[in-house]
Amino acid sequence: MCFNEAEVTIETKYVIEPELEEVRPKAYKRRKSSGKRDADLKDLPVEIIMHELTSEELKERLGDKWKRLPDEVYKRLTFHPAEFKVEEHHVAVYAGNDNETIIRGKRPVDLLRNSLVTPSLEAAIMNSKYVNAIPLYRLEQEFLRNDVVLSRQVMANWTIKCGERYLSLLYDKLHKVTLTHFDRHEELVLY
Template sequence: MSVKFTEEQLNNFDKAMLIQLFLNQQEQLESIDNKMQLLLEQIADMNRQRFGRSSERSDESNQLSFTIEDGEIIFNEAEAFVDDYFDDDDEETITVTRKKSKGKKEEDIKGLLVEEVPHEMTEEELKSFFGDETWKRLPDEEYIRYKYTPASVSVEKHLVAVYSGSKSERMVKANHPKQLLRNSLASASTVAGVYNAKYVNAMPLYRIEAEYNRVGINISRQTMANWVIQCADRYLAVFYDYLHEHLYDYHVIQADETPCLVNKDGRDAGFKSYMWVYRTGKMYKEKPIVIYDYQRTRKSDHPREFLKDFKGICVTDGYQVYHSIEKERDDLTIAGCWAHARRRFDEALKATPKDKQKSCTANKALKM
């Protein structure tokens, strides 16, 4: 607590004492100013987290911007090429002359089946229009339109020839495709359609059931669930194990986990499960591998088991489990994620006054 002197006391102090008092006051003011600046930055940061959009966007022209909303990363591709992080001091008017793209329609329909639909006039119609005048045919006027044909369904009835010897009891059948599921109406194309609708288009089974009913396929959601599980266990699990093994061939991989809720898994409502994801590093552009590993907990046993044969660098966030596994092994290196590392610099940049943002350390770090 600072001491307050009266005017009489100050008049009785010698010069050295007054100088010392002045220096002490300067130190106190500087300390108070720093604390006030820190508090203002904290208030601004809390207001931004509470009322604003949580975004991390770089002004580099070759980077996409992204916004984090409710824990999900949303890319703003359009804004990445038109927005600047800082406002320029001088306004500049730029006139852009847009050129009409050539051949865009042709490029859009490239690879699609083209069905020609002729529109001609009969001889009687031409005579009625031209009368006694003769006519000649000019080059056709052309225009193109998309044509959408809803999904259709048919039934394949396989007739497998069976032969038997006239003297012996030997029998032989003609070669035919192996059934996907024994004594089932399921075909590869039908099950693939269910997988695509459910996992690519995020449609629940009851909506897929309704959609199939509209085109004449009567398959219950229970049957579809059966197909999905059986085909996953019988066919996709083999491919999953192959990708898991092939993931170890890469020197750098990435790992993360996110909570999810699973209904009716034997636990009380609200219990969190976790989807662990492992993928090849972003520097491996060709044939990337992404593997999801569902687990009911966030325990270290899960990544420890999944990564037991991996030797190399695994890029993760700051979750301590990964670093605990690293301490147990000499052939595994856990590396920090740059997206998480840059987050604090981004927060510091936003808390910095706008006129000082260009020269501050946080901005330099984000440009690295």
């Protein structure tokens, strides 16, 4: 014998459904906090742009008698996209009187020798790729919009070489510190 327990336990009497009543929340008006915009912009450089009328315009519109009231001030936030600048290094080369000794002026150490990449450029590439999750092909397109030709293969090679050359040292040090930490505390508690 097969039966449905839910059907057995239900009463057969007619059940009146409750009426639905629409409930509306009271109108809520958010109050703007005063001074937030100024606080958000306080650490940014400010360029003041004056919009004044010439004395001829004032005379034409107001006559000879007028006074200046306090300025109406409003703020706008401008954004200037990436700015690229080529650094052209000129290293002085000197030859001794014997024509056998050649010396060069001191120059900064390159991130990758004989490469265009600078620390700021590689940092921007790594930040875009690993922090902002922008694929290299989109970064390549962004550079092209700024008239900078950098292929994704070149950027990938720079990132790999810098990772091996500089970040692997940090990784090795952190790995070593972690292992010595666990050696001192032989118990490893897993949660």
